[in-house]
Amino acid sequence: MEIVTRFAPSPTGYLHLGHAFAALTAWRRAREAGGRFLLRLEDIDPGRCRAEFAAAIEEDLAWLGLDWDGAVRVQSAHLPDYRAVLDGLAGRGLVYPCFCTRADIAREVAASAAAPHGPDGAPLYPGTCRRLPAAVRAARLAAGAPHALRLDMARALAAVPAPLSCEEAGEGRVHCDPARFGDAVLARKDAPASYHLCVTHDDAVQGVTLVTRGVDLRPATDLHRLLQALLGWPTPRYAHHALLTDAAGRRLAKRDQAATLRELRAAGMAPAELRARLSPAG
């Protein structure tokens, strides 16, 4: 089978070394196998993404010497597609509108005896809006109340064959446990679709066969596997790689002011030298 990989950054800032490592990993896996490497801009969050960063991503990758196949997929150009998927899930009774604010959820969680936590350490949504009487829900929707859309995890799990698993490089078949996400948000009040929905949809429609990405996104794969099962999408293979760290072993991230590719370029770094330094990941 042809290897198709992708690099899928969000244009919320300039690419830093961690991004370069992720991009190179995906690019190398494709090129070594004579496969295809795709570039996708995950820009569905209107509050955080900027066109200027999107343009910079292409420029920086080209400087690094990476080429991608076909046109860049820009998620914000595909909002009707994500909406259609959400409508389909709603039609099957698998998502519900959630009107809660963060404060509502915090209050509810504080009042409950047992508050399970999700993979990100935050308490799981307590299900308040799942239990809303139909008439209340309908009235709020009719009044145009802002709402997110949440996956009804129990119903979703009941709708797919169990157990779910996927192929992780170096480990073989691994078990997926999406339940630990609880009723995950698939569309936010302020963003038309969530990362989880868009990334899974796009990997499917773009024919991605090998998802390489940082190990920080590994837990999310369990939820993506559930969406694939619900929506009849193929499951790619996964290769989660370690995150680049600094000399002190700390993860490089934008908020830590990790060196951007632009700064390295301005400082005279040669792309070949940088590529050599960022040796292949698993």
Ligand code: GLU
């Ligand atoms: N857009 C995500 C990010 O920038 C990556 C998505 C993925 O590789 O699955 O963190």
